[in-house]
Every structure is written in C-alpha cells, then in structure tokens.
Amino acid sequence: xxxxxxxxxxxxxxxxxxxxxxxxxxxxxxxxxxxxxxxxxxxxxxxxxxxxxxxxxxxxxxxxxxxxxxxxxxxxxxxxxxxxxxxxxxxxxxxxxxxxxxxxxxxxxxxxxxxxxxxxxxxxxxxxxxxxxxxxxxxxxxxxxxxxxxxxxxxxxxxxxxxxxxxxxxxxxxxxxxxxxxxxxxxxxxxxxxxxxxxxxxxxxxxxxxxxxxxxxxxxxxxxxxxxxxxxxxxxxxxxxxxxxxxxxxxxxxxxxxxxxxxxxxxxxxxxxxxxxxx
Numbered sequence: 001x002x003x004x005x006x007x008x009x010x011x012x013x014x015x016x017x018x019x020x021x022x023x024x025x026x027x028x029x030x031x032x033x034x035x036x037x038x039x040x041x042x043x044x045x046x047x048x049x050x051x052x053x054x055x056x057x058x059x060x061x062x063x064x065x066x067x068x069x070x071x072x073x074x075x076x077x078x079x080x081x082x083x084x085x086x087x088x089x090x091x092x093x094x095x096x097x098x099x100x101x102x103x104x105x106x107x108x109x110x111x112x113x114x115x116x117x118x119x120x121x122x123x124x125x126x127x128x129x130x131x132x133x134x135x136x137x138x139x140x141x142x143x144x145x146x147x148x149x150x151x152x153x154x155x156x157x158x159x160x161x162x163x164x165x166x167x168x169x170x171x172x173x174x175x176x177x178x179x180x181x182x183x184x185x186x187x188x189x190x191x192x193x194x195x196x197x198x199x200x201x202x203x204x205x206x207x208x209x210x211x212x213x214x215x216x217x218x219x220x221x222x223x224x225x226x227x228x229x230x231x232x233x234x235x236x237x238x239x240x241x242x243x244x245x246x247x248x249x250x251x252x253x254x255x256x257x258x259x260x261x262x263x264x265x266x267x268x269x270x271x272x273x274x275x276x277x278x279x
Contacts, residue, residue, distance in 0.1 A: 011070050012037070012052065019079065019088045020245065020261060023105035024252035026117060027261050029053060030088060033073050034065025034101050035135075041163065042117050042199045044251060044258045044278050047141040049165065049197075054264055060139030064101060064121050064193065066094045067133040067182050074099070084226040085219040086244055097128035099185060106211075106218045107252070115204040117197035120215040124190040132185050134193070136167060137178045149177050155205050166196045170208035 018029040018037070026046065028039040037052040039062075051059035066074035074092040082089055087104040103121040106114065123132055138147055140160045147158030147165070154172035158165045167175055170192045175181060185191050194211035196204055206214070225247075226240050233239055250257045260277035267273040 012056075015262070015265065018053075019081075019090075020248055021086060021088050021104050021119075022248040022261075023107045023109075023117065024248060024250060026105075027248055028105070028119065029261060030090075030103065032076050032079055032090060033063065034090060035061045035063040036119075037061050038262065039119075040263075040278075041165075041197045044261070046199075047163075048263070049138050049140055051139065051144065053262065055139075055144060058139065058144050060137045060144065061135065062137070062195070063133065063135040064103075064123060065090075065133060066092045066099050067131040068094075081241065081244075082219060083223075084240060084244075085222045086248060087215065087219055094125075094130035094132075097130045097187065098126045099130040099132060100124050100126070104215050104218070106214055108218055108221055112214075113204060114206065114214065115196035115198060116201075118206060118211060118214070119195040120192070120208075120211045121194075122190050122192045122212055123185050125185040125187045127187065129184050129186045132183050132191070134173070134175060134181045134183065136175050138165060147177055152205070157203065162200045164198045164203045166198075166203055166205045167193065168205060168208050169193045 013031050017032050021028050021030060026040055026043050028036045030036050036050050039050045040046040040048050050061050052061040068074045074094050077091045077093050079090045081087060087102055089100060089102050091098055091100045101121065101123055106118045109116060138158055139145060145160055147160055150157050155166050155168040156175050158177060169175065173181060173183060183191060192208040192212050194206050194208045196206055229240055249261065258278050263276045263278055264274055
C-alpha cells in the first residue's frame with residue numbers, strides 16, 4: 001500500500017518500520033531511529049500526545065537515539081523484543097561504540113503508587129562512549145497544542161488543562177519541550193527516562209531508576225503469562241509474539257480489542273476507507 005499521510009513528513013519511515021509498545025490501555029509506535037511518532041493518552045481513543053505519524057513534524061514526537069543527521073541515520077544492528085516480553089530493544093552502530101535503547105510501558109499498576117500511564121526508556125552504550133540525541137516535543141490533540149511547561153526540581157512538567165505529563169531522567173538533564181538535546185552515553189552508565197501521564201488525577205512522579213525496576217518486574221509478569229502457552233506448539237515463538245501483540249491491542253478494563261493502533265492511515269489510498277481505526 002502506498003504510504004500517504006496527512007501533513008506527510010518526507011523523513012518518516014514506512015509504517016512497517018514501526019514497533020509497538022503498550023500497557024493494554026494505550027500504545028505507542030516507535031520507529032527504528034528511536035522516535036515515538038504516535039501515542040494517545042490516557043487510552044487508545046484519547047488525544048494524541050505525539051502524532052508525527054499522521055501530522056508531520058508539527059504533530060510532535062519523542063525521540064531517543066544516536067545523534068546523527070536525519071538524512072544519514074545510524075545503522076541498526078538489531079531490533080527485537082526481549083524474550084517473551086513487551087519490551088522493545090534496538091541497537092545501533094554509533095560512532096565510538098554501540099548504543100542500545102530498551103523501552104516499554106508498564107501494564108500492571110494496580111495496587112501500587114504508580115501513574116496509570118508510564119513509559120520507560122533506557123539508553124546504554126557498549127564499546128565506547130556514544131553521542132545520543134533527545135527530542136521531546138509533545139503536541140496534544142488535533143490542534144497540536146504545545147504545553148505549558150514548568151519544572152519541579154529535575155522533572156519537566158507539561159500541562160494542557162486537566163492533562164499533565166512529567167518527564168524525569170537519571171542522570172538529570174535539562175530537557176525542554178521542542179528543543180533537541182545532545183548527551184554522551186558512557187559504557188556502564190545508562191541514561192534512563194520516564195514519562196508519566198495524569199488525566200484529572202494527581203501527577204505521580206517516579207524516580208527513573210525505580211521506574212526501570214518496575215519495567216523489569218513487568219517483563220517478568222509477561223514471561224509468566226507466556227509460560228502458560230503450550231511449549232510444543234509448532235512455530236511457538238511466532239505464536240507467542242502474535243498473542244503478545246493482540247494482548248497489547250486489547251483495552252484491559254473492558255477486554256475489547258482495538259481494530260488497529262493507528263489513526264486515519266488510508267486502507268485504500270484515494271478512496272473513502274480512511275476512518276479512525278482505533279474505534
């Protein structure tokens with residue numbers, strides 16, 4: 001299918017390039033250069049926080065990856081999900097060493113003092129220090145509204161009325177909306193970012209290192225879930241990945257699946273089938 005998108009950004013990858021991460025309430029699409037180009041909050045049918053996928057550069061994104069020119073991205077050495085989990089892992093060949101991004105969203109938050117929506121992203125280097133780039137540019141809704149931004153200590157807080165987003169990092173970084181930031185990731189000293197969302201509720205800020213441990217605990221829960229799938233199935237690995245994907249596309253509070261995570265990408269370019277596939 002031809003890749004036609006409203007406000008098309010010529011630097012956008014094809015839709016097949018995107019990986020899915022999610023928490024069974026909402027989900028994000030991440031390109032192989034580490035850019036989250038689609039994420040709605042607080043649920044699948046909510047307003048997009050990042051919508052570069054359909055809105056072009058003005059739609060906003062959250063990129064974390066090698067510091068390279070857009071026209072000459074760093075080579076991707078590997079891209080896969082960690083075994084039997086919903087954590088996506090991408091490794092690039094960066095100048096000076098290898099750079100790996102592990103990222104995921106936390107599905108199980110009941111009974112814990114955690115935000116309903118929590119995204120954890122962690123960069124680590126191997127073989128030598130690697131220059132990385134962070135671009136946090138949230139633009140809420142169809143109007144692509146920039147946030148009212150403030151700081152609470154080392155945490156950036158972005159607000160749009162009853163919606164608030166907190167972004168913290170370890171080590172602490174001066175992240176600002178819409179302003180790219182370059183950092184050096186040293187071997188043995190990973191960089192962890194955590195994004196928390198609140199909608200008509202208190203904004204819970206989570207220490208990034210604690211958030212990483214929570215994501216690892218969530219991985220173990222996914223592995224326990226997949227361990228119940230029969231071990232003697234033909235093509236079991238493919239079946240497990242398919243079931244994980246279906247689970248990520250199911251709205252946990254009701255058990256209803258979404259038709260697709262994307263919104264308004266045309267099924268038939270030039271035709272009428274370009275409705276919002278989340279509904």
